[in-house]
Amino acid sequence: xxxxxxxxxxFLCLIIWFSGSRSAVAExxxxxxxxxxxxxxxxxxxxxxxxxxxxxxxxxxxxVQDRHVYVxxxxxxxxxxxxxxxxxxxxxxxEYNGENRPKIIIADSGExxxxxxxxxxxxxxxxxxxxxxxxxxxxFAIPRTMNDDDLMTGHxxxxxxxxxxxxxxxxxxxxxxxxxxxxxxxxxxGAAIYYTTSDNLGATFTRNFRVSHNSCECCRIAIAPYGDDxxxxxxxxxxxEHVRDHAIAVLGPYGDVAGLxxxxxxxxxxxxxxxxxxxxxxxTQPGQYHISWFSAGTIHNGxxxxxxxxxxxxxxxxIKVDGTxxxxxxxxxxxxxxxxxxxxxxxxxxxxxxLMKSIDNGVSWSQPETLFATxxxxxxxxxxxxxxxxxxxxxxxxxxxxxxxxxQ
Amino acid sequence: MSTRNLIQVTALxxxxxxxxxxxAQDSPGNISAFGNSSFxxxxxxxxxxxxxxxxxxxxxxxxxxxxxxxGELKRQNPSFPLVLISTDSIEQREEAIYILEEHALxxxxxxxxxxxxxxxxxxxxxxxxxxxxxxxYFYAKDHSxxxxxxxxxxxxxxxxSGFLLVEN
Numbered sequence: 001x002x003x004x005x006x007x008x009x010x011f012l013c014l015i016i017w018f019s020g021s022r023s024a025v026a027e028x029x030x031x032x033x034x035x036x037x038x039x040x041x042x043x044x045x046x047x048x049x050x051x052x053x054x055x056x057x058x059x060x061x062x063x064v065q066d067r068h069v070y071v072x073x074x075x076x077x078x079x080x081x082x083x084x085x086x087x088x089x090x091x092x093x094x095e096y097n098g099e100n101r102p103k104i105i106i107a108d109s110g111e112x113x114x115x116x117x118x119x120x121x122x123x124x125x126x127x128x129x130x131x132x133x134x135x136x137x138x139x140f141a142i143p144r145t146m147n148d149d150d151l152m153t154g155h156x157x158x159x160x161x162x163x164x165x166x167x168x169x170x171x172x173x174x175x176x177x178x179x180x181x182x183x184x185x186x187x188x189x190g191a192a193i194y195y196t197t198s199d200n201l202g203a204t205f206t207r208n209f210r211v212s213h214n215s216c217e218c219c220r221i222a223i224a225p226y227g228d229d230x231x232x233x234x235x236x237x238x239x240x241e242h243v244r245d246h247a248i249a250v251l252g253p254y255g256d257v258a259g260l261x262x263x264x265x266x267x268x269x270x271x272x273x274x275x276x277x278x279x280x281x282x283x284t285q286p287g288q289y290h291i292s293w294f295s296a297g298t299i300h301n302g303x304x305x306x307x308x309x310x311x312x313x314x315x316x317x318x319i320k321v322d323g324t325x326x327x328x329x330x331x332x333x334x335x336x337x338x339x340x341x342x343x344x345x346x347x348x349x350x351x352x353x354x355l356m357k358s359i360d361n362g363v364s365w366s367q368p369e370t371l372f373a374t375x376x377x378x379x380x381x382x383x384x385x386x387x388x389x390x391x392x393x394x395x396x397x398x399x400x401x402x403x404x405x406x407x408q
Numbered sequence: 409m410s411t412r413n414l415i416q417v418t419a420l421x422x423x424x425x426x427x428x429x430x431x432a433q434d435s436p437g438n439i440s441a442f443g444n445s446s447f448x449x450x451x452x453x454x455x456x457x458x459x460x461x462x463x464x465x466x467x468x469x470x471x472x473x474x475x476x477x478x479g480e481l482k483r484q485n486p487s488f489p490l491v492l493i494s495t496d497s498i499e500q501r502e503e504a505i506y507i508l509e510e511h512a513l514x515x516x517x518x519x520x521x522x523x524x525x526x527x528x529x530x531x532x533x534x535x536x537x538x539x540x541x542x543x544x545y546f547y548a549k550d551h552s553x554x555x556x557x558x559x560x561x562x563x564x565x566x567x568x569s570g571f572l573l574v575e576n
């Protein structure tokens with residue numbers, strides 16, 4: 001028989017055990033819906049989540065559920081989440097898939113900045129939406145449409161970035177020039193890249209600026225800092241009307257586009273939607289960018305890594321990361337002197353999240369290791385760097401939403 | 409379309425297929441759920457028969473160009489052995505039907521992905537397919553096949569189907 005005095009420590013042990021198991025066992029949407037009903041709003045049930053960490057280490061995650069964008073935060077790096085806050089009161093057909101997801105950035109001053117794409121018809125039309133919260137995520141301003149052409153055409157695949165100087169860049173794939181060409185009965189391969197900037201954390205934005213004609217229509221745009229106040233972007237671009245490789249450019253605050261150049265020469269001759277956008281990361285070497293991309297070209301086939309040098313306009317140190325057919329969707333991050341590259345592979349049975357590292361600026365890489373494997377649906381993996389730590393941000397049917405440090 | 413092309417397509421159609429159950433005309437918007445075993449079942453049903461597979465998505469602009477060509481082809485040759493598979497979730501059925509109707513392709517049987525684990529569904533069709541769209545396959549009578557990525561033009565279709573004419 002247990003004495004009365006022993007019950008206290010036993011109870012404490014049970015609390016510790018249960019609280020420990022709560023974080024050890026991943027929540028997934030199915031288990032949450034069993035407990036809370038099918039309409040339960042959760043980061044584990046929402047579509048295509050993105051994450052950001054604020055200056056105090058609070059994790060913020062945005063996701064789409066039931067045609068609304070939500071934001072939820074966690075104070076224990078993703079073990080538990082506070083009740084999600086609905087961002088857009090009026091439902092909209094928000095895009096959420098591997099290449100097209102809501103984006104979130106937390107300014108040092110606390111403003112929560114969000115962008116996403118809302119589909120406006122079945123014919124590839126959409127609008128670029130932006131909103132922000134100035135009260136720590138309790139409420140959000142009514143979303144605004146950022147494309148300024150008032151055209152019912154394609155504005156999709158937004159990317160959002162806040163420079164260290166505090167300037168906000170929002171870039172996307174835009175079809176206004178395609179429509180104009182069609183009206184002139186001229187051919188126009190693909191779409192265009194446009195952007196806008198804000199120097200007051202999204203209170204106001206500049207007009208829209210064009211970066212380039214003839215981008216691919218359906219791949220995410222990678223974005224990274226260029227100095228303190230500008231950004232470099234990397235996107236899939238159409239060359240010679242049928243080849244879908246990658247272009248890079250540096251964008252300034254007021255529409256000044258510099259260094260527009262071809263970044264990959266893969267020779268992927270295809271009139272199709274690859275739905276495979278690149279990833280890029282500023283190197284510790286000034287003017288250099290780590291890039292990783294997918295191609296099924298005659299020169300490069302599979303996921304590749306390379307280092308692009310702005311001054312010379314060339315990509316060097318190219319290696320094939322994974323050439324198996326199911327491999328795709330790489331993400332890059334850096335912590336201290338270590339580069340991290342994750343991607344998703346498929347071995348015929350399971351999707352595998354693969355990781356490899358480099359400690360010599362991408363010259364040589366570790367053997368790939370499998371972080372997770374799942375035999376059900378999963379999102380593209382994303383990486384997030386914060387205070388010399390690197391986190392995996394990944395959603396899957398089996399494990400729910402996972403936010404986990406990978407540089408331990 | 410030239411007379412020569414028309415004759416080629418007609419000849420191809422006659423050579424390829426006389427009657428295929430899974431392609432029987434049915435009610436408008438007849439879309440079936442495409443699961444892990446669907447493609448294997450489809451091939452079993454089409455055993456000994458040539459056919460063409462077109463993979464498309466509501467979110468794929470080049471696919472619309474291909475659907476337009478296929479719609480025209482089916483109007484001219486209703487028995488052309490076409491297997492249409494949308495890689496969108498079958499929950500988007502209405503959107504898919506709307507697009508298929510534009511090209512009069514809603515009257516044929518077609519399939520939509522019915523499992524969010526799309527990697528496995530793609531693998532069940534072709535382990536070497538990266539997921540790019542449109543994607544098409546040309547199956548000979550013995551089910552040896554040729555794959556094509558990107559818009560399938562009528563010329564390309566004739567080129568890739570040409571060996572079927574020889575075989576038959």
